[in-house]
Structure formats: structure tokens, C-alpha cells
Amino acid sequence: MLLLAVLARAQPTKQTIVSPQINADNTVTFRLKAPTAASVKLKGSWMKDNEAPLALTKTDSIWSFTTSRLAPDFYRYNFYLEGVELLDPANSYAERAGTRYESIFIIGGPSSLYTIKAVPHGTISAVWYPSPTLGMNRRMMVYTPPSYLENTTKKYPVLYLLHGAGGDEYAWIARGPVGAVLDNLIAAGKAKEMIVVVTNGYPGQIASPNAGPVNSNPQAGVNNMGNGRFEKSLVSEVMPFIEKRYRVYTDKNNRAIAGFSMGRLQTQHITNANPNLFAYIGVMSMGLQDNNRLHIFNQEEYDHQLNALVKAKPKLYWIGTGKEDFLYSSVVNLRKKYDEVGLHYEYRETEGGHTWSNWSLYLSELVPKLFQ
């Protein structure tokens, strides 16, 4: 009796609202119960950045909206109640995006790669490492593949995965999503077992906005993007930490690095300056641009570095971008430059723009090409 009372207290009020409801034709119905509200809107990741939020309509006490048919993908959305952003209270699946939270859902098909299935799972760990260079202990996320805990002698290759501006060390984990993509590709025999290391690319930040000291300013340390300090720390601190504490191969043929946008810049800084560390390099959604504002950039040094990279002959230099990416022309510039200097690369052009839809897709396409 008492136990039933505990259960009754602990359970949330029975939620009779179903939202999101993924209909048989892949339209999606959203619902919010808000009897006294004057306005409920919705913004989702299938919409354009500059598209105004959609207005829901009210029937009895329930506001609702049904989309047109959505393509298979991993989607994010929020409601706006009287203009204030909120999660969908009926959907317990949510992820943090920087300092905000977003409700999520998946339309299946190929995108079922992005969800937990009944396959062997790797372990995802929040690991803190000392960074004397940056003057702090910092958090990173480490994915170890399904066999890692069981097979205590096997060694693995490592992929270092870098996020974009506004992201942090949890972004690829939440939104890749690294765990499901790797687990599902490995289970299908499409990818080698590998360790994936996801760092925080802001040299001033100790951890993602909800994983540092509670009450602290979540944006503290979000600055100095591309000043080269994170890049130095990755090579001199993160890599030695991983290579000492995890069972990994330490030759270039067993190291990969990839990033999008800001992480693309950092990937290039790192691989241009250290042409023999990584045999697999992935740059996504950004190319070659006016680097004059950034650290250590001069044309002579850049050309010198590129020549060394050409000579190092990476096994894979992968470039991906969306046709509608607002940085598309910088990718055209990068390919032109690489064609000039003779740096071989594989090029993948997709629909869409500067979006997580593309970064998840690129992850799922890049990982099978690594360490083969």
C-alpha cells in the first residue's frame, strides 16, 4: 500500500497528449495543451533558418499542427508559447543545443541509423583531462566500441571529432549521435571498431554549458575561436592522454580527425601543421576563406604546410558540403587550391545547408571509410 503511494507520488501526471505523433505517411502532428494561451507556435529543424515559426490552431484545449510529409531524418523542434521557447511537455526525448534545449524525434528509413537498436552498444564516457596549456581540467567525451570492455588486449584506431561554433564536447554525442551511428554501423559490419574522442573546441571552456559548475556562466570561455590554443592542446595534451590511457594504435594509419565549420578550421590547422599525424582527414561545411583575422596565418606558411601535406599522402582527405551551405563558395575555393597543389581529396556534395542533418549524414558516410 505504502509502496503504491510512493509510486503514485513519483509518477508524473498521466500524459494523455500524444506529441509528436508520426503518422503513417510521415507527416507529423504536434500537440500542446494550453487552454488559456493566446498563441502557440512551432519551429522545427525541417524548416529554413529564416522561416517564421508555424502557428498551431486550437481545438477545445489542444493546440495542434500537422506537417507535410517529412523525409527520413533526425529532427529537432520547440514550441513557442506567447513567444517563449519551450520543450514539448509530451515528449521526453530532448537534447541540449548549446545553452538551449530542443525536443527531438526521428523519421525512420536510413535515419534509423540514428537511434538505439538491439545491437551491441559501445560505452560513452565523460572524461576529464588536465590541460596545462589551457590552465584547467577539461571535459571530453570518449566512445569506446562494444568489444572494448570485454576484450582487454585488443587495440583500436581513434577518430577525433570536432564540433562547430556554439557547440561543445557533447554536441556530436547528442546530435551525431555518435553512439547510435557507431554502434549500428559496427553491428552491420560497415565500420571498423574504433574509439571516438569528442573534445570541446573552445580553449576557454572547461565543459559544456550544463556540465560545469552549476550557477556558472555557461558562455564563459566561449571566445578566441581559432586562436590556435585548442589545436595545440589537442596535439600535445588530448592525444597523449588518450594514447596513454586507452588501448589504441598510435601510428598515423590508425588516427583520423574530422570536424565541421569551426571544427573544420581547427581540423585544417592541426593537419596542416602536423601532416604526418593523421592518415584520415574529414572537413565539413566550410572550406578556405579569409584567414587574415585568425592566428598564425600567412600565405607562405600555408603553402609550405600544404606541400608537406601533399607529400604526406593522407589515405583519405574527405570534403563534404551542402549545396545550400552559406559557406559553399569557401569549399569551392578550397577544392580549387587543393587541385592546384595536387592534394587528392574525395568530395561529397549533398542537398541542404549548414545543418546537423548534413553533419549526421557525413558522420555516417565518413566512418565506414576509416581504417579500412
Next chain:
Amino acid sequence: MLLLAVLARAQPTKQTIVSPQINADNTVTFRLKAPTAASVKLKGSWMKDNEAPLALTKTDSIWSFTTSRLAPDFYRYNFYLEGVELLDPANSYAERAGTRYESIFIIGGPSSLYTIKAVPHGTISAVWYPSPTLGMNRRMMVYTPPSYLENTTKKYPVLYLLHGAGGDEYAWIARGPVGAVLDNLIAAGKAKEMIVVVTNGYPGQIASPNAGPVNSNPQAGVNNMGNGRFEKSLVSEVMPFIEKRYRVYTDKNNRAIAGFSMGRLQTQHITNANPNLFAYIGVMSMGLQDNNRLHIFNQEEYDHQLNALVKAKPKLYWIGTGKEDFLYSSVVNLRKKYDEVGLHYEYRETEGGHTWSNWSLYLSELVPKLFQ
């Protein structure tokens, strides 16, 4: 230039609202910008369960409320906008509580134990283990202490930590919070380094509501509490998994188990049936009640088990409860029974009730007593 454009796109709109604002006198001011709303309310964990949400008042476009002075603690709260629950958009610190999300803050003093500080940190891992008994792979969380990754020969004792009804394998991690409490106690020399294993106590659930398959019913498998199947799985599957895959001592003097409410029941089921597995036992916020509805319970078996437990002489049998806990009388019954049969226990009675304030406090008081 392009890079600055990326940054500008990726950053959320500059948030000028400060909320929560912890004032010098430990009152706290909450603010929400909602110009067109007719009603904004607030419910926080410093309030009684049955207390009505507090009404905020509007000045210009900003709704606000200032509490009276709050005692040091880890607090949770939500806004209600037109009756709809939402996170504080100005606070990026939030945690999931079952199927809901709550904004959080800390008032310092002793509660600063509950936040990340500049001390060595342990690793928190999401680990999946096979459970043939329950017919699925299941997720658990494993805290390994700061030296674990570095010192590859050292062995550690293990604390198994069980949650209450409505919780899951992430509840103690988010709301203990296990990482900060252990890190800070270890750094202060007040606790031994130990591994902490946090399981999901619902035998039908594969993972916490936002960590399973996206789109799935988060409440699937939340049933059959106390039917004994989870308890069997912990002993026959979780413990062997941990003892095989982590560097741990495997004698009873290096094993502890503790839980509150539903996890208290499970802790007692496990330790009553297996009196020689754990030398340290902690039961929180629930005692002895009418077990007739639960599995395997009959008085003769119970008395027989208790006698065996008395003979096993646990090094510590710790009982904690709040004076206002609605299950307080069941704890009185438990102590009476233990006094009768001669089972020695340590008793801790605190202010307050059936709350995370107490479970965090009990964790911080119990951990220093373990493995000493």
C-alpha cells in the same frame, strides 16, 4: 569574416535576462520575459509538494519573483506559462527528472559539495550490459574515481546505488549528483576512492526515458516494481559484469549497496536474501511496511533471512529518513524489528521529507563511512 558570420549564426540570441539570480542574502530572483502572457507561475523544490505554484508579477515585459532566504541546497524549479510547464530559458543548467526536465541551481555552503570544482574528476560512463534474465541489453552508469584511468593496476571497492520510483539509471548521476559528491569527498580526503554503479531498477526498462530508442514510449517497462526480477539481475548479471570488466575487489568488505524508497525495498530484498554479499548497506526514506503485495514475502522467510543477516554482521547498516517523510512510520517499524532481532544499525534522522535534498545529503554522509 565568414567565420564571424558562422559564430553569429550559431550563438543564441543574446540573453539579457538574468535568472535565477542568487542574491547576497541567499534570496533568489527568477525572471521570465513574456510580454503577452496573462499568467506566469513558478514551482521550486524548496516548496512543499502540495503548495500551489507561486505567481510572478510583471514589470514592463519581465515577470519576476524573489524568494525568501533559501538554505544551502541543490534546488530544482520550473516556470508555468499559462499553466504549461517549461524550463527557465535563461538558465542553461537543467536536468531530466523521469520524463520531465527541471532547471537547477545551487545555494552554496555545504551544498557546494554538489557542484563541479577544480579537483581531480572521476569518469562517468554509460555502459550497456546483457541481461538474459530480463531479456534485453540494459544501460547503467558507472563512476570510476580519478585515479582509475591512470593507475592501471589498482583495485577499488564498489558501491551499488539504487533509485526510487519514477527514477532511472541517470537519476543519482543528475541529482545526487554522484560525480561531484564523490570527486569532492575524495579530493578532501573524506572518502575512499571507489567505483559507483547506478542501475535502472525497473526490470522492464532498457534505459532512462531519453536514452533509449528515440520516439519510443519512455514509460515502457515501468512496472512490476519489487517483483524480484531486478534484484535477481543485479546479483546474477550486474555484479559479475562489473567484477569481470572493472578492476574491483570482490569480497564483501569491498561491496556496498544503498537505495532510497523503491531502491530501499530492492536493497533489502537483495541483502536479506544474500546476507554475505555486502558489508555496507544503506536504506533511505522507507522502512518496513506491508510487503504482502510484493514477491516472495512471507513472515517465516523474512525472519529466517534477518537472522542470517544478524549473523553475517554487516560492518555498517545505515538507516536514514526525514522527520516529515510520509513513510516515517515504516522506518519506526523497521528499527523496532531490527532492535528485536539484534541487527545493529546506525540511524540518521534529518529535517524534511521524501526528497532529493535528503537523498543527496544521505549520499554525502554515507559515502565517507564506506570501506574505512
